[in-house]
Amino acid sequence: MTDLSASTVADNLARARRISESTARRRRLQLLMPALIVIGIFGLFPLTITATYSFLSPGTYGGVRWEFSTDAYVQFLFQRDIFDDTLSFSDSYLRIIGRSVGLAFVTTIGALILGFPTAYFIASKPPNQRNLWLFLITLPFWTNLLIRTYAILLIIRDEGLINFALVGSGLRSTPLNILYTDPAVFIGLIYSYLPFMVLPLYASLEKLDFKLVEAAYDLYATRLQVLRRVIIPLARPGIVAGCILVFIPGLGAYITPTLLGGGKKLMMGNMIAEQFGASRNWPFGSAAALILMTVVMLALVVYVRNSGQGGRRHG
Amino acid sequence: MPPERNRTETGQPGQGKAVMVRADGVTKTFGRGASMVTALDRVSLSINENEFLTLLGPSGCGKTTLLRLIAGFELPDAGQILLDGQEIGHLPPYQRPVNTVFQSYALFPHMSVARNIGFGLEMQGRPASEVAQTTARMLALVRMEDMADRRTDQLSGGQQQRVALARALAPHPKVLLLDEPLSALDLKLRKNMQIELKRLQNETGITFIFVTHDQEEALTMSDRIAVMSAGRILQVGTPKEIYHRPSSRFVADFIGDINIFAATLEKTGPDGATVTLPGGGKAVAQVHAAGVVPGPVSVAIRPEDMHLTAAEDKSAAIRGRIGNVVYFGSGNNVHVTLADGTEVIVRSNEAGAVDSPVGIAFSPGKLQVLED
Numbered sequence: 001m002t003d004l005s006a007s008t009v010a011d012n013l014a015r016a017r018r019i020s021e022s023t024a025r026r027r028r029l030q031l032l033m034p035a036l037i038v039i040g041i042f043g044l045f046p047l048t049i050t051a052t053y054s055f056l057s058p059g060t061y062g063g064v065r066w067e068f069s070t071d072a073y074v075q076f077l078f079q080r081d082i083f084d085d086t087l088s089f090s091d092s093y094l095r096i097i098g099r100s101v102g103l104a105f106v107t108t109i110g111a112l113i114l115g116f117p118t119a120y121f122i123a124s125k126p127p128n129q130r131n132l133w134l135f136l137i138t139l140p141f142w143t144n145l146l147i148r149t150y151a152i153l154l155i156i157r158d159e160g161l162i163n164f165a166l167v168g169s170g171l172r173s174t175p176l177n178i179l180y181t182d183p184a185v186f187i188g189l190i191y192s193y194l195p196f197m198v199l200p201l202y203a204s205l206e207k208l209d210f211k212l213v214e215a216a217y218d219l220y221a222t223r224l225q226v227l228r229r230v231i232i233p234l235a236r237p238g239i240v241a242g243c244i245l246v247f248i249p250g251l252g253a254y255i256t257p258t259l260l261g262g263g264k265k266l267m268m269g270n271m272i273a274e275q276f277g278a279s280r281n282w283p284f285g286s287a288a289a290l291i292l293m294t295v296v297m298l299a300l301v302v303y304v305r306n307s308g309q310g311g312r313r314h315g
Numbered sequence: 316m317p318p319e320r321n322r323t324e325t326g327q328p329g330q331g332k333a334v335m336v337r338a339d340g341v342t343k344t345f346g347r348g349a350s351m352v353t354a355l356d357r358v359s360l361s362i363n364e365n366e367f368l369t370l371l372g373p374s375g376c377g378k379t380t381l382l383r384l385i386a387g388f389e390l391p392d393a394g395q396i397l398l399d400g401q402e403i404g405h406l407p408p409y410q411r412p413v414n415t416v417f418q419s420y421a422l423f424p425h426m427s428v429a430r431n432i433g434f435g436l437e438m439q440g441r442p443a444s445e446v447a448q449t450t451a452r453m454l455a456l457v458r459m460e461d462m463a464d465r466r467t468d469q470l471s472g473g474q475q476q477r478v479a480l481a482r483a484l485a486p487h488p489k490v491l492l493l494d495e496p497l498s499a500l501d502l503k504l505r506k507n508m509q510i511e512l513k514r515l516q517n518e519t520g521i522t523f524i525f526v527t528h529d530q531e532e533a534l535t536m537s538d539r540i541a542v543m544s545a546g547r548i549l550q551v552g553t554p555k556e557i558y559h560r561p562s563s564r565f566v567a568d569f570i571g572d573i574n575i576f577a578a579t580l581e582k583t584g585p586d587g588a589t590v591t592l593p594g595g596g597k598a599v600a601q602v603h604a605a606g607v608v609p610g611p612v613s614v615a616i617r618p619e620d621m622h623l624t625a626a627e628d629k630s631a632a633i634r635g636r637i638g639n640v641v642y643f644g645s646g647n648n649v650h651v652t653l654a655d656g657t658e659v660i661v662r663s664n665e666a667g668a669v670d671s672p673v674g675i676a677f678s679p680g681k682l683q684v685l686e687d
């Protein structure tokens with residue numbers, strides 16, 4: 001009798017716990033719902049349209065004709081001869097991907113090199129001064145990207161501030177041609193995305209216990225060794241996040257390469273935009289966008305997996 | 316009460332032993348202008364080879380600052396720091412054969428216990444085989460062999476403490492600095508670690524400079540104690556000297572319970588000074604400070620150096636009425652109020668009735684004249 005009632009009590013308890021667990025799970029899901037709805041409407045829905053369009057045929061004046069076709073993907077790798085319709089391999093779009101990846105990569109490295117000391121500097125300030133520095137870092141966001149990019153354009157163009165100073169001071173006889181070159185795009189991208197690097201770096205450096213740095217110095221580590229063996233491993237989550245946040249928008253950047261690169265040499269962003277504009281090839285634009293997305297996702301998976309292992313190894 | 320120990324009574328360094336660390340007129344200030352703090356004020360101190368020296372003092376008196384100067388995390392404004400006869404005041408921490416055990420342990424969270432312990436040797440560029448060997452020896456020394464591959468955040472406080480100790484000992488520094496390494500531990504663990512620390516110091520032969528503001532810890536562990544206050548060193552001596560012959564009122568007050576009262580010094584003689592106590596009684600007091608002249612002085616005596624007598628007993632030096640009696644396990648602290656209102660605490664096994672008159676007799680040679 002007592003046994004029976006005891007087991008009933010236990011059963012009831014277990015049931016109650018199950019119920020409360022599932023309630024808790026439902027609660028957590030409810031927290032996620034608003035974000036899921038937004039992503040669903042504004043993320044998945046356009047993505048579905050893009051994916052669909054990429055398998056249709058281009059309309060003459062833009063838009064699509066509802067005829068199934070894989071031409072858009074074929075066009076990405078092959079060139080169709082206008083006269084005899086034969087396909088020959090063409091790497092011109094692969095090159096654009098390569099250029100974009102390369103520039104985004106260089107931008108990421110550049111932002112890391114500039115951003116790390118900056119973040120470290122802010123993190124080593126007394127807490128009451130840090131907010132001011134962070135505020136200054138985010139200050140450029142107060143102005144529209146387009147306007148900021150125009151400002152850079154005005155500074156680096158042949159008649160701009162830099163060349164005015166260079167020529168005026170007699171350091172150069174002719175203006176230094178920066179505008180509409182790759183370095184111009186590089187400068188513009190670094191400037192635009194630096195805060196995305198600094199903020200996550202700061203977030204992880206700020207948590208760094210400075211005593212650990214002292215402990216490493218105390219144990220005969222030189223400055224460089226302290227950086228390599230203690231600070232960088234502990235700042236790894238911030239480095240990973242910062243690199244992702246700079247690399248991805250850098251890869252699809254549109255405004256900066258258009259204005260500062262002069263659109264002479266295309267990057268992915270410009271190329272895709274062009275398909276929806278002047279080239280009037282929406283399916284190809286859609287396909288290129290999806291290919292870019294796939295490249296980003298693959299790169300991300302590889303990157304996060306590698307650095308994730310590092311993170312686990314290092315705790 | 317400090318345990319009896321077989322060690323020399325002198326506070327002077329260098330009876331046959333080499334001086335390992337010497338601070339010479341070291342001054343360190345922080346901040347500028349109105350907010351300037353003098354953390355160390357012309358501190359001079361010598362620490363012998365293989366000595367266990369404790370820096371003892373209230374919060375903010377400059378103990379950590381002195382350690383940080385020896386370790387090289389701060390540079391002195393004035394004065395010299397010598398290690399084994401060489402000036403090291405200007406060297407960066409990684410060039411000083413001195414290691415620190417931090418109060419917060421500061422173990423590297425991204426490395427295993429073994430990697431933590433081997434870090435110093437690795438940075439010194441020792442061969443991998445030596446690093447592995449020494450690490451294994453250190454793990455055994457602190458009895459953590461089973462934990463070599465653990466992450467440091469999976470350790471208990473006491474275990475972390477031992478890893479920090481092993482990490483600092485592994486490169487075999489000339490001097491080990493310990494900044495309140497036991498303060499985060501509970502009482503029982505703390506007692507064990509105190510014994511462990513002494514054992515490690517004996518086994519390794521390394522000079523230990525230990526910071527605490529726990530006076531009992533200082534008394535039980537140290538070869539010598541340096542008592543600090545407001546950036547200065549007030550007295551350096553063996554635990555016995557510090558406890559039984561405090562030179563100043565601050566030192567007397569800071570270490571253990573002590574009764575201090577006003578008295579008048581009549582004359583000094585070969586056996587000590589004759590003083591007139593509150594209530595008119597006379598007693599002989601020890602004088603350790605130089606330059607004490609007849610007139611008003613402070614005298615001090617520990618509660619355990621007195622006993623209660625009958626009020627009319629001739630041996631009583633002072634008389635009063637019993638106030639509170641506080642039981643504390645191995646005896647009572649009997650609070651006695653003298654006629655002039657001074658409260659005196661006497662350690663006693665028996666306790667008289669509250670408000671009854673008593674006499675208090677002093678054990679011979681225990682009453683001290685203090686330097687103010």
Ligand SMILES: Nc1ncnc2c1ncn2[C@@H]1O[C@H](COP(=O)(O)OP(=O)(O)OP(=O)(O)O)[C@@H](O)[C@H]1O
Binds near residue numbers: 345353377379
């Ligand atoms: N970096 C610093 N900047 C400004 N003032 C400091 C700094 N470090 C220490 N001080 C000041 O110097 C004095 C001595 O500090 P220190 O840390 O040496 O004291 P301590 O004896 O170790 O105290 P505690 O027992 O509380 O650890 C204090 O008044 C402290 O406020």
Ligand SMILES: [Mg+2]
Binds near residue numbers: 378379
């Ligand atoms: Mg301190």
